[in-house]
Amino acid sequence: MKYKAIIFDLDGVICFTDEYHYQAWKQLADSMGIPFDRKINERLRGVSRMESLEIILENYTGPALTDSEKEKLAASKNDIYRKSLENMSPSDLSDEVRDTLNELRDKGLKLAIGSSSKNTKFILKQIGLEGFFDAISDGTNITRSKPDPEVFLKAADFVSEDAADCLVVEDAEAGIDAAVAGGFDSAGLGSASKYEKATYRLESFGDLLNVIS
Numbered sequence: 001m002k003y004k005a006i007i008f009d010l011d012g013v014i015c016f017t018d019e020y021h022y023q024a025w026k027q028l029a030d031s032m033g034i035p036f037d038r039k040i041n042e043r044l045r046g047v048s049r050m051e052s053l054e055i056i057l058e059n060y061t062g063p064a065l066t067d068s069e070k071e072k073l074a075a076s077k078n079d080i081y082r083k084s085l086e087n088m089s090p091s092d093l094s095d096e097v098r099d100t101l102n103e104l105r106d107k108g109l110k111l112a113i114g115s116s117s118k119n120t121k122f123i124l125k126q127i128g129l130e131g132f133f134d135a136i137s138d139g140t141n142i143t144r145s146k147p148d149p150e151v152f153l154k155a156a157d158f159v160s161e162d163a164a165d166c167l168v169v170e171d172a173e174a175g176i177d178a179a180v181a182g183g184f185d186s187a188g189l190g191s192a193s194k195y196e197k198a199t200y201r202l203e204s205f206g207d208l209l210n211v212i213s
């Protein structure tokens with residue numbers, strides 16, 4: 001086996017919450033008359049909630065906003081987003097992801113989450129993966145978001161493995177950059193499936209089984 005542990009991003013890798021993020025930001029941006037589309041949304045992948053808001057506000061032309069007004073906007077986006085999360089259930093975990101995770105676990109690999117999201121534990125509970133992972137490193141234990149490697153370095157630390165023995169799985173280019181900065185091999189999926197900096201470029205989650213041995 002090439003690796004001892006695999007560190008998975010959550011949104012857009014384990015489940016399709018990346019679409020709910022987009023819908024929630026879109027609703028907020030529309031309500032403020034701010035132009036926002038899927039192209040701009042690509043820049044939000046892997047980036048923290050407040051940094052995402054700052055990217056969206058690059059196209060805001062209204063009166064200057066105070067920090068407290070920005071906090072309220074981010075909270076309002078999160079309220080919209082949480083409503084989508086509340087409707088999630090274990091049926092939102094695809095058979096492919098569930099089966100692949102189980103196979104990786106059966107091979108003796110440690111499995112961890114490395115996500116910028118502060119909603120990580122709630123999402124894992126909704127999709128029936130509460131307690132499944134050996135460690136969770138998320139938006140609640142980091143001070144710098146991807147492309148900084150902090151979230152993955154903490155995940156590796158939580159499972160007591162060196163970065164060189166861990167594979168990071170990501171859908172965000174910022175997440176692949178974070179993996180490179182931390183000394184991890186990486187597998188790109190979705191939006192990162194063609195990113196040249198990824199060690200492996202995968203078409204689907206199940207392809208992980210082909211690259212780990």
Ligand code: BG6
Nearest residue numbers: 011045046048049116117118119
């Ligand atoms: C990342 C998403 O996983 O989490 C980003 O890719 C998101 O789009 C970030 O902004 C923070 O998420 P949350 O749930 O804490 O608002």
Ligand code: MG
Nearest residue numbers: 009011012171
């Ligand atoms: Mg992601």
